[in-house]
Amino acid sequence: MEFRERDYGAEESAYSLPRVPAKNHPLFARSLPYQVDVTDNGKDDFCDPLRGLGANMAMHIGDVEDVQSTYNRKLSNEAALQLSEKEWASFKRSLMQKFSATKTVSISSMSDVIVKSGKAHDKSSTSMHLEELDDPQKIAEEDVKVITCQEYVSRLHELKDEICHAWQADDRVTSLKLSIKVARLLMDTSVLQFYPTLFVLVTDVMDMLGDLVWERIKRRAKYADDGTIICSLPENFKAIDVCPDAKETCNNWFCKIGSISELLPRIYSELAILHCWRFLHDQPCESLQRLVMMMRGLADPLASVYCHLYLVRCAQKLLPCDRGYLITCINDISIILMRIISGKETISRYSSGNKKLLISLIEPTIEWSVKCMFTYQWEIGNLFAELGLGGNLSESSQNPPCISIVLHHIIKELPAEIVSSDALEIVQLIESSKDFSFDQHLNYTLLGFKLCERRPQMDSVDAVLVKVFQAVSQYDSLDEYLKVVDAYLDIVLQYQMENYLTIILDGISKRASDKVVAESELGSLQSIFIKLLTHFNDLEDAFALNHFVEILDVMYGTSRNTVNMHILNKATRNGYIRDPTTIQLLFEISQALHDGIDFSSIKDDDNQQSARLISHFIQMVDYGTEMDRHLTFLVECRGAFGSINELKGTLVHSSNSLAIKAMKGTNKHVSFVKSCIAFSEVTIPSISAGIRQMNLYLETAEVALLGGLVSHTDGLIESAISSLQSLDITRGSQINVDVDGIISSIRKLCSLLIMVPGNPTEGIFYIPKSLLSLVTSDPGVTPRLRARTLCAIISLSATFSQNTLPYHVKNTEVMGNDILFFGDPSYNQELSSISSISVQNLVEGIQEEVYKAARGTMALEACNCIISSFKANPEISLICSRLMEIAKSCLNANDKYLRSTLNILDKHLACSRDACVVVV
Template sequence: MEFRARDYIAEEASSSLHRAPTDDHPLLLVRPSSNQVDVVELKRNDFDDPLRRQTANEKNLVADVQDAAHISKRGLFSYYYDPHISQKDWGSFKTSLMQKFPASKMVSVSSISGVIIKSAKVNEKSSTKVHIEELNDPQKFTENEVKVISRLEYVERLRELKDEIRHAWGTDDRVTSLKLSIKVAKLLMDNSVSEFYPTLFILVTEVMDMLGDMVWERIKTKAECDNNGTRICSLPDYFQSCDVCSDAKETCYNWFCKIGSIHELLPRIYLELAILHCSRFLNDQPFDSLHRLTMMMRGLADPLASAYCRVYMAHCALRLRPYDIGYLITCFRDFKIILSNIIFENDAKSGNSLENRKQLIGLLEPAIEWIMKCIFKGPCERQIEDVLMEFGLGTTPSDLCGNLKCISIVVHHLIEELPAEIVCSHVLEIIKLIEGSNDISYDQSLNFRLLGFKLYEVRPEGELLDSIIGEVLQVINEYDDLDSYLKVADAYFDIVLQCHMDSYLAMILDSISRRTCGRDINENELSSLQSIFIKLLAHHNNLDDLFVLKHFVEILDVLHGNARDVVNMHILRKATRNACICDPATIQFLFEISQALHDGIDISNMRDDHQQAVRLITHFVEKVDYGAALERHLTFLLECRGAFGRINDLKEALVHSSNYLAVKAIKDANKFSGFVKSCIAFSEVTIPSVSANMMQMNLYIETAEVALLAGLVSHADGLVDAAVSCLRDLVQADGSQVAIDIDGIALLMQRLFSLLVVLPGNPERGAVYIPKSIISFYDDKPWITPRMRTRFLCSIVSLSATLSQEKLPYHVNNEEVPGNDIIFFGDPSYHQELISISRSVLEKLIDNIQLEKHSAARGNIALEACNCILSSFKASEETLLLCSKLIEIAKSCSNPSDKYLRSTINVFDKYVSPLITKIEINITKLNILSVNCHSHHGHPLLSTMEMCTL
């Protein structure tokens, strides 16, 4: 057995791909016939090339499409509305309403809600009595009698009533269905528990919608089928009343007559709204009914009942096509009257406290929001201007809806629903509206805040923007409340920063400093301050620009708790984005920030934010660079080791930084000797405190490489021994923890062997002492997989083959560190030792591979071992036999067309060709010998195979 001689430089040159510089963009297509480059216009719209810009023609095309969409819209009070979108919006509205007003556990039930009591069952009556009393609701309790039931019981009873209505309808008892529906609608007359009213509204309207759908389907069936139920026609989606037969119209008319006969106003309105869309069977202009119902609702004295009844009307009207919004304008005028009566009510005369009035307004707010959403859901931008005229905006800026005083909550939802472009065009008028609507219904500062966010979407320019910011800041400077001031300032902060309005920035920071001086900051104020600081950090590319801002550090010191941690992490993230951190003052500032973050980290229970903080602190340490002041940098690393000792990943970064400083000092002859030893000593002390053995081993190897580069061979020997000890600890562990990272262990072992190529061998211990010691604790561990052991054995073979070369593939870049090819040059015992350990390894290889249970894995490791042998040894009978066995194992486990198998066989064929040539020469010689023997002695000619056997 003999190692192959390798010419590493020639092998690298032969295997390298040809490289040539290019001046053309790699994503551009070149014409085959010329060097002209063309950009191919792709037909697919889903392909977005970030390197292509939108052309002017494309922009014009988009604008034309948008204009065409606007032109296709209908007039102000007549446009089509997508019913699927409306139902989705209604579902979202109901969900948000339930979340905003969760029902209490107990609900009082008055005599109005007697149908909820389970004992109150519908009495069976004769058909004559049913027709006489079908619309009457018998009183089950006296007016003063009130019972209390749980919320779950209330909801469950409503579900039972819904099932009873559906069951009665299914048995053609539509009179009972109507009667029960009336009883359900009457529940909305009971507002004894106002906080429960929104939930009750949702539950009742679900029953109303169900009834309306059943009535619609019955009338539609009448219009499309004959008396036998046979379909004779199909109504189109946009049918007209003339398309409906008289029988269906009569049925529809009867339903409206029955509902019109209900005594109580509220259930009569709800039932008519439930079947409102059925009026399309009778009338092509169903919106006349909406205006009539709007007037009827003025008879509802209770504010809650009146408001939510209008909400249900807007919901039901969405099913009409085309859709009108004129009635909604009237609803809003009525809303203003209701709200004004509540807001400006005299507490002493009414006995209604301020707190109760605010609570009532809070219950009414969803109704205002939904009506406003319905108004601005359909019209295009040009029609919105006409809608605003209906509100009075643009004609009388001091009055939003007629002659009544502006109401803050109405202004808020108006701004919320208006497109940002429209808000921008009316911004000065809207500011006046907000200033004039400072009442209990809504916090004025929140309206200014909402306006700021709207303006940020379009960002006015020039004098208009300056006037807006100046006007807003002038108003909020009068606020004594820090929370209100910060909320408004935060909304306009992006505009101030991005438009470089430095004077206003200084004004805001000065006001914040003045208001925060010497006082505690609550959670809401901390949240606003956090947002302001994050925007400041996002706007400035350099931390130095922030430090020169007046009051920046002063206001930062006011922050505490989670808000301070979040801002600190943003500061570290901003600082570590640059190439390096060199300024000593900045380093000290960031060090203190990192200490504050480190002190708040719970190592035993690492949350995501704590993990982010650990990464940022580690990244900060890695980015610090004191330039030529290497001693100061090493002192900084010592300080970090003491300050951040609980962070395991940081210790790894400290060792990397220390080794970097050592390499940097090696290049500086003046700092070479003592400083490098200090860096090596720092690493040697720090590495044992790292908890993970694999990380320790990696750091020991890295530090040994640095020590070799510095010519400190004795230090390198000690570090390599420490790395081997770490490997021993890994291998001798239980195996359950390290088995999952077998590849990581194998890579570390290969890195160690790569270092052994240039580490000067110790003649006293032997050139392969370390590989031999590793073999000793690899053999007796059953948890080590055959794949891992095979890779380890092959690594030893590759190391031995490399060390046997007359010229090693690489050397330490230090003349004081001789290579093994120089130390052991011409020493036959050295080569014999390498051959000996390789032969012992190869003896174990086949048996180890056969232990692999999975056939695919067994075939792969057999090919790995074969390639290792082919690249390490010259062709011989011994290696030929071993490689043949490995290839046979691979063939039995792999597909014959497997590329890895085929390429290995090709290499093997080239490998054995010199040996075959040699055998052919020997065969020729034997043939000549046999001829001579036959001619002189008379013996028969021996066959070629027999001669080879001999």
């Protein structure tokens, strides 16, 4: 077999695609309108994201805003009429989850409907003693029974079914009586924690009753007793559309409910059928104020506020009505809260310990009522006036004072633009609300976040911040201080108020010094640091802030890791890091981040991101001309971050890059390059992945060769071969092997060998022979890996046979094999021997492939390799024909790769025949 002669320069010119310089970038703005005009076919509604905003586009945006505004108004009107059932259902679920019931519930005399079917138990002496300590008054009652919470809930479900069955049996009197008994359960507030769950369960029953009554009256309005249709009642019917019989039925239901002796069941029963007033009056909302007034007769505060909640919910089923009932509800709840806070509540069981729990139980009623109130359009002045916000608890006033928890939910629902324009007035309200119903610092915090949603005017911002910082300066609690300043930090940074930023950091340092920061405080510190890092373009400006590093040092755990990751991300985004002080600080930050990595779960996303950031930091460090200091830095990193396997590869890359930099910068580079190569040689063996080791050895060998260190290059290539030998590349291996990666590395090795001078002592081709021996001696090597490796060796041999190699080392001291062994007969004989063995093993190995498709593709690859490497002759033609027969038997006749290879082979055989004719 004789190798083909190649003219690499001519081949490059022949096969390279023609290149034409472009006058403008294809996405250049001036060219876009012309391209778009062709695409959009004159349609004005076409929106190209790469086109600038012209007049037409601005007009379209205006139209979209008008449509959106109209949609929002429509949506607001619908929300004012009725909040969706989905929202109410979600609210009830959250209510039950927030106040999980106790395992047992006390049974009072008013719960006889539960006792009849449920299993009541006498209390144990232990539980009696514990409850006596908690509430002596309650335990003094005789014959106290308990029932499990699950039994209580099951009994309520049974009652719901009984009411439904009685209704279906036309026994509506029984349905009403049972419903009244169910509503009566809400009079029992003896177990505070259970009351929200009880409210949800009871109101489900009452809602069912209301729906049954509604459907009955509606049917009476549509059909006669014999089923004849009287009229088709429209969706938005008026009272005049309802027939007298239906009105009489409706009036009877309200009369029955009005005769209920106990106040709470009477109110709940009327609320359940409240929407039925539509059959009698066109203005059904007029009854709401009457019901609110009735609720003032409820003595128990918890029962009263939840009754108000049910009224607000039931009122949403009516047509739009005046918002006055909502104002009255919220004011009444505020009065109840004022009595609890001021200690004027007369019910003895609400001790000081229970008041906090009681207020937390009342809070959801405030939240829902205020949310419903803001379905209306409000003027901020009118709103505060109607709610009577102002004053303090010590002053007697007709209007309730500003209760902190009520104010919180009002601020929460206020639109951002209103908060922005009336921020000073809201701050004054917060200042006046100093009761224990809600922590005052949370209201300051909420105001700050609301202000950040809409950028306020500078003059009002300064006035607000003066008052806020006067208040927070009195806080000794770090947690409260952090929550408030975190809320206002965005505004401080936006308006570049350095004086407030200094106050914030001084305040944090003062409160955080000499103490261990609690976990609850770490979240606020994390938020503050991230905002600072985001604001400053240069990391050095953030580091220069007073107490920045000092405060960072008090953090720990996940929050510290998160901040450290943001710092490293910021540091590595703006180019190389050259300041020694900054490098040292980032090194310490990387150490802290490294110490926080859980190496038992290194594949976790957070751990991987930490490792990547540390690696990126090392890559971006640049000591300039102080290359010895840079190499020392890499040594320190290897010691500090040696647990991160992936980072060791980064250290090798950095060391090799440093060696290349040294070669370019000075003539006195040999000793330093040797130091860099020695660093890499020591670091690579500690990397666990064999294929990664091989690639790094090859990379370092290339650097050594570029530096003229041929002996180092030979040693590194031998290490690469050893790494390859250590891989378990047999077909029976249970470990997933990256065969494509191995093949790529082998091809990279062969490409590098073209520049490496042959070693006469070891043999000119001892490295290709080692590679050939590796893939042919082990029967367990997969056929695919063996075939592609042999193809690479054949291509390498063909390249070595050329008079001029395709590329050389850019170092005049390193001569290529085409110069060292030009005209040496033994050189060509050895090449011929290697290639012959490779071809023979290649054809035999392909036939060992089990899968037909893979076997056919391998045969085509081998055929193309042989055709491109050897001159046409009968021996080569015979081998290629044999390979093509294998490919044809395995692949479809229309396979494109097969067809193109056949065309090339025909040309090759034609050359072979012409050569034979010339010989004859």
